[in-house]
Amino acid sequence: MTNDIILEAKALTRRFGGLVAVNNVSFPVKKHEIFGLIGPNGAGKTTLFNLITGLIPPSSGQLTFDHQEISQLRPHQIAALGIARTFQNIRLFGELSALENVIIARHLHIHSNIFTGVIGVPPASTEERKSQQKALELLELVGLQQRAEEKAKNFAYGDQRRLEIARALALEPQILLLDEPAAGMNPSEKQKLSEFIRNLRDRFDLTIILIEHHVPLVMGLCDRIAVLDFGQLIALGEPAVVKNNPAVIEAYLGND
Amino acid sequence: MADFIGTYGALIVSMVLGALLGLSLYLPLMAGQLSLASPGFYALGGYIAAILSTTVFTSSDNLFPIPLLLLEMLIAGIVSGLLGVAVGIPALRLRGIYLAIATIAFVEVLRVLSLNLEITGGAVGIFGIPQPFQTPIEYLWIALPLLIISMVLIYRLERIRVGRALTAIREDELAASAMGINPTYYKVLAFTLGAILAGVVGAISAHFLNTWNARQGTFDASIIYLTFVLIGGSRTFLGAVVGGMLFTALPEVLRSIADTGGLPTWLAQFLRDGRLIIFGLLIVLGTIFFPQGLVTPDIFKRRKFNQTKDIIQQTK
Numbered sequence: 001m002t003n004d005i006i007l008e009a010k011a012l013t014r015r016f017g018g019l020v021a022v023n024n025v026s027f028p029v030k031k032h033e034i035f036g037l038i039g040p041n042g043a044g045k046t047t048l049f050n051l052i053t054g055l056i057p058p059s060s061g062q063l064t065f066d067h068q069e070i071s072q073l074r075p076h077q078i079a080a081l082g083i084a085r086t087f088q089n090i091r092l093f094g095e096l097s098a099l100e101n102v103i104i105a106r107h108l109h110i111h112s113n114i115f116t117g118v119i120g121v122p123p124a125s126t127e128e129r130k131s132q133q134k135a136l137e138l139l140e141l142v143g144l145q146q147r148a149e150e151k152a153k154n155f156a157y158g159d160q161r162r163l164e165i166a167r168a169l170a171l172e173p174q175i176l177l178l179d180e181p182a183a184g185m186n187p188s189e190k191q192k193l194s195e196f197i198r199n200l201r202d203r204f205d206l207t208i209i210l211i212e213h214h215v216p217l218v219m220g221l222c223d224r225i226a227v228l229d230f231g232q233l234i235a236l237g238e239p240a241v242v243k244n245n246p247a248v249i250e251a252y253l254g255n256d
Numbered sequence: 257m258a259d260f261i262g263t264y265g266a267l268i269v270s271m272v273l274g275a276l277l278g279l280s281l282y283l284p285l286m287a288g289q290l291s292l293a294s295p296g297f298y299a300l301g302g303y304i305a306a307i308l309s310t311t312v313f314t315s316s317d318n319l320f321p322i323p324l325l326l327l328e329m330l331i332a333g334i335v336s337g338l339l340g341v342a343v344g345i346p347a348l349r350l351r352g353i354y355l356a357i358a359t360i361a362f363v364e365v366l367r368v369l370s371l372n373l374e375i376t377g378g379a380v381g382i383f384g385i386p387q388p389f390q391t392p393i394e395y396l397w398i399a400l401p402l403l404i405i406s407m408v409l410i411y412r413l414e415r416i417r418v419g420r421a422l423t424a425i426r427e428d429e430l431a432a433s434a435m436g437i438n439p440t441y442y443k444v445l446a447f448t449l450g451a452i453l454a455g456v457v458g459a460i461s462a463h464f465l466n467t468w469n470a471r472q473g474t475f476d477a478s479i480i481y482l483t484f485v486l487i488g489g490s491r492t493f494l495g496a497v498v499g500g501m502l503f504t505a506l507p508e509v510l511r512s513i514a515d516t517g518g519l520p521t522w523l524a525q526f527l528r529d530g531r532l533i534i535f536g537l538l539i540v541l542g543t544i545f546f547p548q549g550l551v552t553p554d555i556f557k558r559r560k561f562n563q564t565k566d567i568i569q570q571t572k
Contacts (some may be wrong), residue, residue, distance in 0.1 A: 075433035076437055077435070084434070092428075093423070093427035093428060103420065104435055107435055108436040110417045117418060119411040119412075210419065
């Protein structure tokens with residue numbers, strides 16, 4: 001079971017005019033693994049995330065999820081398949097409360113339509129109540145339930161990151177993509193985050209792919225790591241192997 | 257009392273219709289879409305009612321039968337809805353200012369069509385549209401329930417999945433789609449709901465105003481409805497209602513100020529005819545000093561927030 005491949009990139013390429021942001025990248029991601037994606041700034045990591053989540057289509061190559069071709073799907077369809085993400089620049093719904101942010105992500109799991117919803121009869125009203133409950137549970141998981149009614153834009157940076165993760169979890173995804181979740185955190189916070197991510201994987205049966213700059217965090221947390229440099233995959237394997245790869249040391253680790 | 261109703265009956269009905277038109281613009285705005293298309297659907301709905309009541313539903317009764325009026329409203333709503341979907345799907349690919357321009361163009365296309373088609377009476381328009389009521393104030397029997405129903409529906413809409421999807425799209429369309437919300441579907445939905453409402457209001461207005469012509473659906477009207485929502489309040493439906501009523505009454509208020517003696521003629525003239533200049537000024541000032549409009553959701557949230565804070569304190 002744990003050897004099943006849940007996501008696979010095959011010769012994935014994305015050009016922006018003359019710039020090749022992602023160049024012929026291929027790798028499999030196994031179910032339930034914590035997969036790390038590292039590389040210097042501008043290596044194409046977030047572009048790769050955007051390709052996986054359907055924000056942009058690839059110029060060539062394939063992307064499969066559970067052996068289903070997904071490279072031409074749009075973001076909401078990718079989310080419906082079970083791939084959730086957080087953003088490098090944090091894209092919360094700032095004017096809305098923390099609770100509302102998480103409830104919105106329950107969209108796919110609520111089935112009432114505009115007619116039954118507006119009238120407000122069960123099952124619509126029960127679904128609404130359940131979503132509220134589920135959202136509060138997720139807020140509790142990230143320690144933000146006391147501030148459920150506060151506007152998301154008023155939260156501190158670190159809390160906003162946690163809120164974004166809670167929101168992504170509300171989708172009940174199979175794969176969680178975290179884009180630099182540890183940015184702006186101090187060493188002890190990074191340690192806590194590392195444990196938190198591992199707990200998430202165990203508790204929710206997730207596969208987690210994360211982009212991170214802090215190399216020790218990635219080495220300690222991830223089961224396997226892919227290294228990008230100038231859009232190309234220069235190493236793929238377990239942390240111990242990747243750490244000693246000369247190409248990786250030259251491109252990235254030497255500059256930590 | 258009778259005197260008051262006599263003088264101001266028509267104005268009160270106009271204010272209710274104005275509130276409804278504000279809501280028709282508020283609906284696409286819930287999804288963050290600045291659509292100036294309402295006057296187009298308003299004009300369309302009016303023409304449908306005008307044409308039907310003067311050529312198809314001609315009755316020898318003294319008063320136009322109300323069931324037929326309701327039927328016209330239904331037809332106007334359906335046609336506006338279909339046209340709304342047809343126009344919405346391509347137009348809503350555009351963002352922000354480009355969508356606004358596309359909707360302005362839509363209104364203009366309809367206006368020019370109505371000026372040139374025989375069935376719409378050309379430049380002259382349609383006259384002698386039959387009345388279902390003896391006095392103007394009786395139109396409230398139709399307009400007021402429509403307003404109340406619309407307000408209740410929108411109130412409910414904001415609290416359910418669909419409403420939340422619209423709000424999410426308004427806040428951050430990219431993030432909303434990453435949460436599984438199909439932006440195109442919901443943007444077209446909001447746009448079409450606004451179109452249906454504007455069309456139905458048009459049908460009522462055609463009877464109310466007795467004549468209907470191309471001047472009912474112009475870019476000027478777009479700006480006026482926009483003022484309703486921008487100044488009244490763009491983040492809550494009550495803002496659109498308050499704005500609609502306030503700014504429908506405003507020209508009348510200005511006119512009565514102008515009519516009180518003692519003002520220099522140029523000022524009186526300006527107050528009477530400079531309505532659009534005044535609206536334009538209000539838009540500019542409003543967006544600077546009241547970016548969310550006069551009626552904002554924070555007014556209501558503050559009470560709810562304090563209540564929730566108390567509950568959380570008590571459970572500690």
